Amino acid sequence: MCRLFALTASEPVSPMHAIRALDVMREGHDGSGVGLFLSDFGGPLAAFKDKPILSGICTREGLRRLDAAMEDWGFTPLWELPITPQGPRPRWTPERDVYVLRVYDMPAHIAALPQQERELALVRTRLELRHMGLENEDIIVFSFWPDAAMIKEIGDPLQVGEYLGVERDELLCRTILAQGRQNTNYAINLYACHPFFIQGISTMTNGENTAFVPIRDFLMNQGVPGYEGYNSDSEVFTHILHYTLKVLGLPLEAYKHIITPLKDHELENHPQKAFLARLKQLCRRMIIDGPNCVIGAIPGGTMFMVQDSKKLRPGVVGGRPGLFAFSSEICGLDFAIPDRDRSKDVQPMHLDTVIVGPSRQEVTVCRQTQPLPLHS
Amino acid sequence: MSANTAASPSQLSIKDLPWQIQWREERCTLCGACTSVCPVGAIRLGVFRKREIHAHPSLSTRPKTTWSIRYGIQQCTEPHRACVGCATCTLVCPNDAIMPMHSDEKDKLRMHRNIGGQARTRGGRRNDNESVLDRIKFIRISMLTDPALDAGRHEFDLRTLLGRVLPPQEGVRAALDGGWVPPVREIYPLMIGSMSFGALSPNMWEGLQMGVAYLNEELGMPVRICTGEGGVPPRLLRSRFLKYVILQIASGYFGWDEIIHAIPHMKEDPCAVEIKYGQGAKPGDGGLLMWHKVNQLIAAIRGVPPGVSLPSPPTHQTKYSIEEAVAKMIQSMSMAWGFRVPVYPKISGTTTATSVLNNLTRNPYAAALAIDGEDGGTGAAYNVSMDHMGAPIASNIRDCYLTLCALGKQNEIPLIAGGGIGKNGNLAANAAALIMLGASAVQIGKYAMQAAAGCVGSESDRCNICNIGKCPKGITSQDPRLYRRLDPEKVAERLVDLFVSFDTELKKIVAPLGRSTSLPIGMSDAIGINDKDAADRLQIRYVV
Structure with a gap:
């Protein structure tokens, strides 16, 4: 089963720190891939906070097509991080032409749009590139979003991290999601590699989603740009979070009520019983059936962890003010933040959403039995 | 019917029916329970006359004929009284002496369930076991x-x-x-x-x-x-x-x-x-x-x-x-x-x-x-x-x-x-x-x-x-x-x-x-x- 590790820090840290924590948990991943979501950058990328960063992998021909398309659409490259592989290529890692991590300036007509429309324009641009790439299998695009970048590659996480030179000042950041894959269900395909990303929202999951097909069938027909692909059964977790926040306009705390709603006897004494019972009916199509641990990050610097309603997966959150880690195993947390008060570690149970906010000062546990912050 | 009379088109034999009543004389007590419960009157008390010939091996002794009367169960063959196979007779029989058996071939009754031009109506289900x-x-x-x-x-x-x-x-x-x-x-x-x-x-x-x-x-x-x-x-x-x-x-x-x-x-x-x-x-x-x-x-x-x-x-x-x-x-x-x-x-x-x-x-x-x-x-x-x-x-x-x-x-x-x-x-x-x-x-x-x-x-x-x-x-x-x-x-x-x-x-x-x-x-x-x-x-x- 995949291993998950995430860091949220007041001061930028290296993604390699998260990869080393994954390596401690290596018995749970088989070296079939690693995925990184990086956000809230320090270093030179901090100067481009509002500019979208394109992350992906291309062949040379793919890059030519990508450049032509981006130029055609009015996006101007501002800054690029050259990623040059170092040392021997890890076992299973294919030879790639170009790893892309590039900041663009938006064309004036997009920059002038209201925020919601501007965000959709960026999503559509990413999807256009993705579709272009699928035609000739020469462009893979993971994200195209301000202050967010993704790196994914097949191979052992530690070896890939060293091979791609992830330990560098330009990649220091405050929010890191990292996943070490165990490839069980699908052919090794980078679009099946966590974390998944849409409109600033990223999540990663371990376990298997037994309710995947009905949820996928629901989401992909909602007419929301980006609800597509589904090379992994876990991609729906990201899209359900997106649906919760962006389509339904509900707070992060409502996510758990959608994927794992309260049972009747648990709802009985809830102050928002009527609303939650209705929400359960309305969103029944997005109820997951586990076993899953989901770790995610949303725009603004908030990180969270939830479990399926059967609580069949481990998961722990701990740290100290200024630095918290979300880990699928305690050994990963012990490695990353040994000097913490372990008595304050939180292992979320079946009703909990564990949240560390953008101030990174404390861990908040939101139980489903508590009131939701709702606004009509 | 008699052997020397004309058979009407809808004159069916027991063999032509979908269900045939198997009756075991040696078990039957003639209690009449089966005939009274049959929902369609497919069976009735039968009175059978039986001729027995007693021939002597010696040619000099003339054979004798005797007649006896027996009682039993008789199956009706009129289309409207054809056995429906419900086996209620079996259910009530104290001695397991009677049971309907399904015909070994498709019945001929189906062609005669329209007497008077009335197409067949029934209750139940589609006659197809496939699923x-x-x-x-x-x-x-x-x-x-x-x-x-x-x-x-x-x-x-x-x-x-x-x-x-x-x-x-x-x-x-x-x-x-x-x-x-x-x-x-x-x-x-x-x-x-x-x-x-x-x-x-x-x-x-x-x-x-x-x-x-x-x-x-x-x-x-x-x-x-x-x-x-x-x-x-x-x-x-x-x-x-x-x-x-x-x-x-x-x-x-x-x-x-x-x-x-x-x-x-x-x-x-x-x-x-x-x-x-x-x-x-x-x-x-x-x-x-x-x-x-x-x-x-x-x-x-x-x-x-x-x-x-x-x-x-x-x-x-x-x-x-x-x-x-x-x-x-x-x-x-x-x-x-x-x-x-x-x-x-x-x-x-x-x-x-x-x-x-x-x-x-x-x-x-x-x-x-x-x-x-x-x-x-x-x-x-x-x-x-x-x-x-x-x-x-x-x-x-x-x-x-x-x-x-x-x-x-x-x-x-x-x-x-x-x-x-x-x-x-x-x-x-x-x-x-x-x-x-x-x-x-x-x-x-x-x-x-x-x-x-x-x-x-x-x-x-x-x-x-x-x-x-x-x-x-x-x-x-x-x-x-x-x-x-x-x-x-x-x-x-x-x-x-x-x-x-x-x-x-x-x-x-x-x-x-x-x-x-x-x-x-x-x-x-x-x-x-x-x-x-x-x-x-x-x-x-x-x-x-």
Whole structure:
């Protein structure tokens, strides 16, 4: 089963720190891939906070097509991080032409749009590139979003991290999601590699989603740009979070009520019983059936962890003010933040959403039995 | 007949009948029980004269002839008295001396069941044992990252929703702003389909209602039962048990005068209202209660004179078109209960089901769509309708589910599947297969009659005389001499057995698939079939 590790820090840290924590948990991943979501950058990328960063992998021909398309659409490259592989290529890692991590300036007509429309324009641009790439299998695009970048590659996480030179000042950041894959269900395909990303929202999951097909069938027909692909059964977790926040306009705390709603006897004494019972009916199509641990990050610097309603997966959150880690195993947390008060570690149970906010000062546990912050 | 007389065209021998009575003289005590219970008078006391010749080996002694009289059982061969194979004679025989046996070839009686130009009518089911549902296997067993769950000890929520579910965005807005939200019931996914008071005997109806009440109130299983078109006893309308009942209105509107007048006195809203536009056993051919069964009680409840056949028209004739009828009737019935009760149409399986569904998606008051496939049963129908009319439920439900998916409205209009579920005894497997093909719930009728009341009908044309009120078990008879054979308490007990064991089996299916927190509607990756064409048609996996 995949291993998950995430860091949220007041001061930028290296993604390699998260990869080393994954390596401690290596018995749970088989070296079939690693995925990184990086956000809230320090270093030179901090100067481009509002500019979208394109992350992906291309062949040379793919890059030519990508450049032509981006130029055609009015996006101007501002800054690029050259990623040059170092040392021997890890076992299973294919030879790639170009790893892309590039900041663009938006064309004036997009920059002038209201925020919601501007965000959709960026999503559509990413999807256009993705579709272009699928035609000739020469462009893979993971994200195209301000202050967010993704790196994914097949191979052992530690070896890939060293091979791609992830330990560098330009990649220091405050929010890191990292996943070490165990490839069980699908052919090794980078679009099946966590974390998944849409409109600033990223999540990663371990376990298997037994309710995947009905949820996928629901989401992909909602007419929301980006609800597509589904090379992994876990991609729906990201899209359900997106649906919760962006389509339904509900707070992060409502996510758990959608994927794992309260049972009747648990709802009985809830102050928002009527609303939650209705929400359960309305969103029944997005109820997951586990076993899953989901770790995610949303725009603004908030990180969270939830479990399926059967609580069949481990998961722990701990740290100290200024630095918290979300880990699928305690050994990963012990490695990353040994000097913490372990008595304050939180292992979320079946009703909990564990949240560390953008101030990174404390861990908040939101139980489903508590009131939701709702606004009509 | 005599050997030297002409044989009439419909002169049949016992060999020509579908069922032959095997009678064992050495066991028979001539008690007469069998002849008295036979519902169709297929057997009678036979008086046989027997000649015996006593020949002596010696040629000098002349042989003697003696005559004796014997008594026994004789099978009638007139078409209207042909044995129906119900085996009630076997049931009552103290010495196991008598039993109907199925003919070893197709009978000739079928060509003579139209004496006087009357096409054959009967009750029961389609005479075909085939079931595509029986061939569907559950193949996605959780064996790796996701552990299989413990069906015996895990907590399951297998309820389904009956009622219009709004798109989440609209529903959340309405819930937050206090807008109207369509009524939705959380019910058990196995429903008892529409069987009317009249089609069923009072004892059977009472037994089913008691069983449903027990399931709800003692076991916490929200099982619902549909009335069929035949009205409702006044006491039930005014009782708290009405909330477990789905009232059916069909084109004859039988009993609705009483129901409408009872609305102000109702302590509870009914679970839902089903508007019947068609049924699987006789698609496009209205309901029928034959005169045999219209006694004083039935006539009173239905608001009609006794002793006349009660055919409902094929459609609701007060409206201009079906679409209009559906829309207006849903609106009217919703209004009658202040928009607090889900109202949905029931249609027979048909290639036009997706068109009906498309229509309903644009009607915000349409609460569900029930589809009754070709294997649906009935109390009375023409044989040709039962055996040859209508579409199979599996592909019909799948088409409708995929239509809803394409519209982004999956499960917003729950699909209720009926017709042939459990026809070969595989109730839970058939129900789960339909749910994974896209049904939100399934409904049964014949299975409940077989399991809860001992109905002996079968797809091999056994018994199937529900139409003439002679049901040997008293299930579909209005003759007190017959229905007193059925103890309502025992029916209720067996109905509870049926649902409790079904629940266990359903869990034994979904738990190994790793599902427990919600009913796996549309989990088509979990099922497969060993028929490539069927797999392609249903868009499920082909497995051999």
